[in-house]
Each structure stands twice: as structure tokens, then as C-alpha cells.
Amino acid sequence: MSMLTQVRPSLLGRINERQVLRVLQQLGPLSRAEVVRQTGLSAPTVSKAAASLMRTGLVEENDRADNARGRPAKKLRLACETTCVLGIVVDAEMCQIVTAGLDGKLLAGRDIQVATPDQYEILIDHLVAAVEDLTVGNGWTVLGIGLSMPGLVDYRRQLSVLSPNVPVTNGQSPAVDLQTRLGIDCVMLQECHALCLAERQLGLAQGLDDFAMLEVGTGVGLGVMSGGNLLIGHNGLAGEIGHITLVDQGLPCGCGNRGCLETVASDSALARRVSRKFGRRLNIQLIIDMVEAGQIDIADEIADNLRFLAIGLAALINLFNPSTLFVHGRQFAVDPNFFERLVKETRQRALPPSFAECRIVQAKGSKTLGAVAGIIQSLTSAIAPGFTSPMPNFPR
Numbered sequence: 486m487s488m489l490t491q492v493r494p495s496l497l498g499r500i501n502e503r504q505v506l507r508v509l510q511q512l513g514p515l516s517r518a519e520v521v522r523q524t525g526l527s528a529p530t531v532s533k534a535a536a537s538l539m540r541t542g543l544v545e546e547n548d549r550a551d552n553a554r555g556r557p558a559k560k561l562r563l564a565c566e567t568t569c570v571l572g573i574v575v576d577a578e579m580c581q582i583v584t585a586g587l588d589g590k591l592l593a594g595r596d597i598q599v600a601t602p603d604q605y606e607i608l609i610d611h612l613v614a615a616v617e618d619l620t621v622g623n624g625w626t627v628l629g630i631g632l633s634m635p636g637l638v639d640y641r642r643q644l645s646v647l648s649p650n651v652p653v654t655n656g657q658s659p660a661v662d663l664q665t666r667l668g669i670d671c672v673m674l675q676e677c678h679a680l681c682l683a684e685r686q687l688g689l690a691q692g693l694d695d696f697a698m699l700e701v702g703t704g705v706g707l708g709v710m711s712g713g714n715l716l717i718g719h720n721g722l723a724g725e726i727g728h729i730t731l732v733d734q735g736l737p738c739g740c741g742n743r744g745c746l747e748t749v750a751s752d753s754a755l756a757r758r759v760s761r762k763f764g765r766r767l768n769i770q771l772i773i774d775m776v777e778a779g780q781i782d783i784a785d786e787i788a789d790n791l792r793f794l795a796i797g798l799a800a801l802i803n804l805f806n807p808s809t810l811f812v813h814g815r816q817f818a819v820d821p822n823f824f825e826r827l828v829k830e831t832r833q834r835a836l837p838p839s840f841a842e843c844r845i846v847q848a849k850g851s852k853t854l855g856a857v858a859g860i861i862q863s864l865t866s867a868i869a870p871g872f873t874s875p876m877p878n879f880p881r
């Protein structure tokens with residue numbers, strides 16, 4: 486049972502806590518007097534809200550001196566010494582587990598990678614072991630876990646429905662299983678939604694309400710933030726641009742269809758083309774390393790990927806009219822001009838008025854930051870409903 490469920494403040498108290506949380510999240514550590522100034526609340530009200538937030542573990546107070554001569558100024562801040570959250574990213578080859586403060590910043594040296602096994606029970610065992618390795622015996626309270634999953638995530642039923650690139654999780658509820666095993670609140674996010682939250686909280690999308698995030702990795706996925714909320718569709722399955730058919734009777738896709746965008750524009754597609762050319766199996770990281778070392782020339786293969794990727798970008802600019810289109814991926818490292826060429830080809834295919842109003846930029850966030858942002862959003866929403874939460878409000 487988490488500490489959050491033990492705290493049931495009055496509605497007014499919750500509204501005050503929300504205000505205090507908001508200024509701490511926006512402005513960083515503040516003294517009580519500064520919180521009073523920033524919120525317009527009275528000093529006793531701020532003290533009461535702070536005490537309540539400290540009981541939940543979301544906020545802590547430090548008493549370090551601001552400077553050598555100054556009197557020690559106690560500052561309220563989002564907890565990062567007494568409590569933490571975890572982010573777990575499940576991906577095709579590897580899973581990453583990271584630790585972060587309630588301010589969303591990752592804690593250095595407190596992360597683990599494990600290979601993604603091909604049996605679901607082993608995956609959960611490995612993730613539980615990794616979480617225990619990171620947390621047992623260090624005296625910290627873990628408030629929650631954010632879990633980033635590829636493929637289709639049904640938020641309504643908390644199911645990983647269909648993951649073409651990590652099929653071991655199909656039909657499973659990993660967040661529920663981790664929560665049961667560890668006794669820690671766990672919230673599951675589709676990986677593109679995680680990237681949207683990361684970019685909005687800590688990256689280049691701060692203050693943006695209408696943007697799209699194209700993830701180009703093992704597959705191709707999309708997250709759309711519209712009017713400050715994630716566009717998720719009926720169950721959470723919206724945004725699957727990677728499985729729109731681009732090549733009639735093309736190569737089989739992990740989803741069961743043929744010729745999907747991700748069979749021709751993903752990292753896997755590039756790796757497959759390059760592997761065929763050189764007659765040996767190469768993954769994207771190896772290809773990036775070999776290109777950087779000047780060992781291989783893959784201009785034709787890059788051009789093929791780029792052409793299809795531009796078709797995808799143009800389609801989503803036409804469909805969603807985003808103010809900014811973020812593109813997340815490491816494929817761009819194969820050519821210093823890749824991104825510039827991608828934008829140029831997209832311009833040729835998108836509707837001119839939509840393209841003219843859309844910035845295309847490389848995302849700065851990561852799925853690990855997104856998994857962390859997801860659990861923080863969930864925890865802060867639980868304590869203060871409506872607190873800047875673009876997360877789908879389904880029961881969990």
C-alpha cells in the first residue's frame with residue numbers, strides 16, 4: 486500500500502498543495518517565504534500544505550546554507566534525497582531501469598541494463614531483481630515506477646496488447662505484475678507518450694500544447710499532444726503511423742500486415758538493407774560505428790530510408806497540424822546531413838500551409854526520462870487532481 490492512499494486532505498487543502506507543488510516544479514527549490522510570495526497563500530497555509538506534501542514523500546526540506554556567510558535558509562523542494570521514483574524502459578534488445586528524484590532528474594550511477602529475454606516470466610523476474618538491486622538497503626522510499634512499453638498499450642485494461650518488436654509482452658499486464666511483485670505503484674505508458682511527457686517536462690516542448698513526436702527506432706511510433714492532452718483514442722491505441730501500409734505486398738511486418746512504414750523507414754529497415762549489402766548481420770549501432778570510422782558507404786540505403794521517413798512525416802503534418810514535430814531516433818547519426826535532407830524531402834510532400842507553420846526538430850528527451858515523467862505525473866495527479874496531467878485518466 487503506498488503512502489499516497491493514506492493521505493486524504495480536504496479539497497481546499499488539495500488545491501493549496503497543488504499550488505505549492507506547481508511553484509516548486511516550475512521554479513525549483515524555494516524557501517517558505519518565497520513559496521508564500523509565489524502562490525499568494527498565507528504563511529500558515531503554506532506550512533500546512535508543505536507538511537502534508539512532506540508526509541506523502543513528494544516534497545522535502547533541506548537546511549543547507551545558501552552561501553558561506555548567510556544564515557542557513559531552509560528550502561522546500563521536490564524530493565530527491567529521501568524518496569525517489571524509478572523509470573523502466575522495455576525495448577526490443579535491452580531494458581533500462583533508472584532512478585530519479587521527484588524533480589524528474591536522473592540520479593547518476595543508479596541505473597541498470599538487462600537484456601530483454603524471450604519469456605515473459607523471466608522478463609518480470611529480471612526487472613524485479615534489477616529494481617531490488619537499485620533500491621534495497623539504501624534507505625530510500627520508492628514512491629512509484631513508470632514503465633515505458635513499445636507497441637499497443639491498452640490503458641483501459643492495462644494491457645500490452647500487441648508489440649510487433651517485443652512480442653513477449655503481448656496480452657500481458659507488466660505494470661500490474663510489477664506492482665504485485667514489488668508492492669510499489671507502477672504506471673504503464675506507451676513509449677511515444679513517454680517521449681512526449683519527457684519533452685514537455687524537461688526538453689524542448691516546455692510550454693507547448695500542440696506537438697507531435699515521431700519515434701524512429703526498432704519500429705516507428707507516434708505520440709500527439711493536442712490541446713495539452715495526449716491523443717490516445719478509445720483505448721490508448723491511437724498514433725500507430727508505423728503500421729500504415731506504404732508498400733503494397735511489401736515485406737512482412739511484426740504486426741501481421743505487409744509493407745508497413747516501419748518495414749521501410751525504421752532502424753531495423755536500415756539495418757536490414759545494409760546487412761543485405763554486406764552479406765552479414767549488422768545492427769544499427771554497429772552501422773553507426775562503421776560509418777563514423779569511414780569503413781562503409783551506405784548512401785543508397787540511407788536514401789531509401791529517408792524517402793519513406795519523409796512520407797511519414799508529411800502524413801502526420803497533414804493529419805495533425807502540429808506546431809512542432811519532434812523526431813526521436815539515432816538513425817540520423819549515419820549522415821551529418823540526414824536531418825536537413827529529411828526536412829527538405831518532407832517539405833516536398835506535405836501540404837504547404839501545414840508545413841509552413843510546423844517546426845521539425847530533433848527531440849532531446851529519452852524514454853527513460855519519459856517513464857520517470859509518467860510516474861511523477863501520476864503521483865502528483867493523485868495528490869492534487871488536475872495538476873498539469875496530460876495522462877489518460879483511466880483507472881489503474
Ligand SMILES: [Zn+2]
Pocket residue numbers: 649727728729738739740741742743745
Ligand atoms: Zn505493421
